[in-house]
Amino acid sequence: MNFCSDNVAGVAPEILDHLRRVNDGAAMPYGGDPVTERVEARLAEIFERAPATVASFPVATGTAANALCLAAVTPSYGAVYCHRDSHINVDECGAPELFTGGAKLVPLDGAGGKLDADTLEAALAAGGRGVVHHVQPACLSITQSTEAGTVYSPGEIAALSAVAHAHGLRVHMDGARFANALVALGCTPAEMTWKAGVDAVSFGATKNGALAAEAAVLFDPEAAASLPYRRKRGGHLFSKMRYLSAQLEAYLADDLWLRNARHANAMAARLAEGLSACAGVSLAAPLEANELFVSLPPHAAEAMRAAGYAFHPWPSLGPDCYRFVTAWDTDPADVAGLVEAAAGAVAA
């Protein structure tokens, strides 16, 4: 009964099955296999792009996908604008700095984990474009869904992209929870990305049922020209690539990725509903995907843990705030049990 994160979840059986299916004799290494070829075509299809206008690079971790996307569009003397609480800024131990050769992340404030266009405009106005003393604005990075569990609408993304592009920046989306946001919005992958001005996406699958699979997806192949070398140099080019690609192939087949995300979101909604009904419990942030932030009396949190439920405190949203994350495999019985434990705890 672990609600700590969606990365505590297991691997979808469809994906494990497909690993076995592609484990059939020899295959050329480093992406020269048919599975990888098919996955590239499938990603192009999902994003509604002609193959020549999109480049995708499967890797095993979201940190790698993020760092590679940022390095593709940010010189060593560049600046990446991002939310203060973004994963790239606080949870990757400096991976963007390593892969870009020492670029600077410029942390911006924003309510509910989101940046807005005015904040970005103000920051860029002070950003020192062309002034030799300052790192040069190169990239805007947003997270979808955000680290606060919220979801940017396509319109919000487009507004941010418009500012970014007007100042010569590229736009990156950290899509560690891409599918959760997508199904919450009910739009298409294209609408949530390049049609709203996004240039590069870290397309996450791990949190939503894969073993360890993400893809750096760039809509400007010219910007992607350095990525094959950067991926190799980063140690992220798998020799037995077919098993990485196979995870993505199964993930994108038969709507598995969308079904998984819908389940996770639905479980979060059910949990939100149940917890909200408990006296003394309130949502600390709006629930928009599969991350739920709740204010609880500390003794209730303690009792819920004692009952076997694991979850993290989230002090940045308040002293009595906790985070609960649901996943593709969250058991409705566990949600019910957690709500029951909470109800009992606050009543005690």
Next chain:
Amino acid sequence: MNFCSDNVAGVAPEILDHLRRVNDGAAMPYGGDPVTERVEARLAEIFERAPATVASFPVATGTAANALCLAAVTPSYGAVYCHRDSHINVDECGAPELFTGGAKLVPLDGAGGKLDADTLEAALAAGGRGVVHHVQPACLSITQSTEAGTVYSPGEIAALSAVAHAHGLRVHMDGARFANALVALGCTPAEMTWKAGVDAVSFGATKNGALAAEAAVLFDPEAAASLPYRRKRGGHLFSKMRYLSAQLEAYLADDLWLRNARHANAMAARLAEGLSACAGVSLAAPLEANELFVSLPPHAAEAMRAAGYAFHPWPSLGPDCYRFVTAWDTDPADVAGLVEAAAGAVAA
């Protein structure tokens, strides 16, 4: 019928089975799971080290393991001494340079893919220790088995390590084919590494039956203190770590790794025997593990390929030289077929 490399091979069924076995509900991420704990203990056992005197870091690629090991012991202004043909020098697109922050690889010559102690001693005598103009000697890296298919004896390793240590260098072993060398030597992992002076090992499993699993193993935990951060920063810390560790757990269980390596070596031996018996065919290098280098009439190579056998030319060993690599899953029938094709081709 692919003899291009051992990385064209599939995944051992025991390993795929174990992935399924550990796919059982939630587990804490980033290595906080019991599988990872068990693998760390198992690696300590295999290397005959008390747990406190060894640190191991599972990663997905050999390039990552190498770069992390080198970065642990080489400052940005340091030098890594290695064979001219070593994987770290020619086949990792500069990964060591990236992870060390710009250290320099000093390529040395050596027959049969091996360095010898005299060459190293001469290079270090000219290396400029303490001279501010020169990068500072920091590490010796050797490959076991080597890129030329040969195997260092424990005595050879000890001789190299003695020179390296006398000059203040740490010793790294790129063990992409660790098991193949080990069973060829018939010694213990400890004898082939720390007892011979090796400080850090890239312990390879991918080529020998894993999906994508290696481990950076350091025998000096103090030198390893930076590695958790470097691994994370490199994008190499898996969130769902249990599936990476599970590969290693199955690999190291029931002698699977040794059985796989023995099979690969045996297939190479059989292939060497068969090809040597063909008129006009000769070994271009001694066969010591699972990589075979053979001189063939070009028309024979062409005929063998036409018959469906894939393998790479190896011009660095001669204009008519080719490499054949066997793996844990090489089919004896394919070896027989390849020999037959060769025999037919040279007779034509």
Next chain:
Amino acid sequence: MNFCSDNVAGVAPEILDHLRRVNDGAAMPYGGDPVTERVEARLAEIFERAPATVASFPVATGTAANALCLAAVTPSYGAVYCHRDSHINVDECGAPELFTGGAKLVPLDGAGGKLDADTLEAALAAGGRGVVHHVQPACLSITQSTEAGTVYSPGEIAALSAVAHAHGLRVHMDGARFANALVALGCTPAEMTWKAGVDAVSFGATKNGALAAEAAVLFDPEAAASLPYRRKRGGHLFSKMRYLSAQLEAYLADDLWLRNARHANAMAARLAEGLSACAGVSLAAPLEANELFVSLPPHAAEAMRAAGYAFHPWPSLGPDCYRFVTAWDTDPADVAGLVEAAAGAVAA
């Protein structure tokens, strides 16, 4: 009549004279000359340190001194805590990131350009020491005098250092205006640095009368062990080092550095007094050294410029704020003229 910065000033004649004096035949390069040896001894004397307990490295720019000091104590996965407006954070185009191999600067807020101990304590409490996802707290960097013209007292420095050291950080002082702060405080260099817990100083001379000379001074020679190589590798080791050292030698002789700083500070005080007396003019920040921030009616600023006085707007302190910097060679007549121009302008 240029009040834009103290780096628009010329070179003190004593320093140019000394360049000529040391230009006497051959001298061994790269610091193997007697001038450099004497400067090292003189710096030890000024800082009241036994020679074996201090290491100094002359370089030509403050950015180099800062970046080298930071790199000496910050690993690539480290974090440097600094003021949001600090030179290292906004005016060095990422030099700290380059020289550290990609460390992260953590910008903190603080009134009047200064950090305080509570802010630092709070930031470090959230800093993630030992958590693999976060860059690791490594260094606190403060500027003396600050970018807002203020001066840390030894007690304030000691309070910050105590917090930093308690969390395992080293303390760096960007002393681009070291002498201006020193004479303002009336304390000794030792009291302003290591006696207050500072581990490394960028000891500036350029702004105060040198041509291009600073020194990275470290009070822990062990921490300085990598600096000779980092300086060389950064392209900052002069071959004809004697001319760099000679600047520092003349600077530190006969109290030139203190006299120059006293003059600059006195001119700023006179300017502050004169401008404050003008109707509609007020100080935007307390004057503590040689940088003066003043609120002026924009038409007055325009008139003063038309009268031939150059100075920069300083919007971060307010829409009508301007900065005036005095230097070792500021002419009292120019100060009087500037005050007169201001008085006339505000009266118009």
Next chain:
Amino acid sequence: MNFCSDNVAGVAPEILDHLRRVNDGAAMPYGGDPVTERVEARLAEIFERAPATVASFPVATGTAANALCLAAVTPSYGAVYCHRDSHINVDECGAPELFTGGAKLVPLDGAGGKLDADTLEAALAAGGRGVVHHVQPACLSITQSTEAGTVYSPGEIAALSAVAHAHGLRVHMDGARFANALVALGCTPAEMTWKAGVDAVSFGATKNGALAAEAAVLFDPEAAASLPYRRKRGGHLFSKMRYLSAQLEAYLADDLWLRNARHANAMAARLAEGLSACAGVSLAAPLEANELFVSLPPHAAEAMRAAGYAFHPWPSLGPDCYRFVTAWDTDPADVAGLVEAAAGAVAA
């Protein structure tokens, strides 16, 4: 009587005089001064380039000029082809690696310190263009005059450049002794550089009479677009830039640079003639500029040193080989004395 290097020499009085001349009141910093503007125009003139087709960046050291030029044209995953004994490869403690973000230097052999076109062609043929495992060929760097004292003819440079350009590489010239080579050849700066295919030059002045002044000169302004930021970030942008530019201005005025170089070369020629006439003494390499390599009986070297003459052994050219370097200020009497001492020593 120091023949160790031309960097032991002093500063030409014309240059020191000019420092005093420009020390006249305030000047805008960071290159916004008229001296810098004039030097840029002068460099364009000397290289016969329209101002818009050349970009020049004064810096204080040759290592900085080299590293910046290389970084301008080499990505982090790039390779720089150079002579095994080149300064960038052995004497800059990894500066090119730092400034490029970890590119690799590929050392090539070549007689007399020179590369030839066939060697380069062969290396590039094996260089792995487009192969993801290999660093990507990006730059050829040659030294003029070379580390062995020899000089490339314009024809030799053109032949190398043709190969480099055919493979998509840029060509860099480390011109630490640019003037010595130029007067030896009797050609124009344009003929020795861009007319022969050179794209970027480290234009040295320090060894030939400046205090600390070089310029990175690029003939493709587009390739230079990143250099202002890289120079700043490297700590190499002087605030009081006029004193750096003034050195170059005086250096390039009234043929001072050419006169200085002619003197140095003439003194080397005289020394070569004198030493060659001594029994048992022979040139170890052809004298083509101002570096002389001589084979001497060790007892003679010892006696010459005892007589007060300083010079370095040069074991890479042979066990009894020594290097003598003359400079712009070498006293003919010292040359005569050195020859006399040698004659006496070999006769003893």
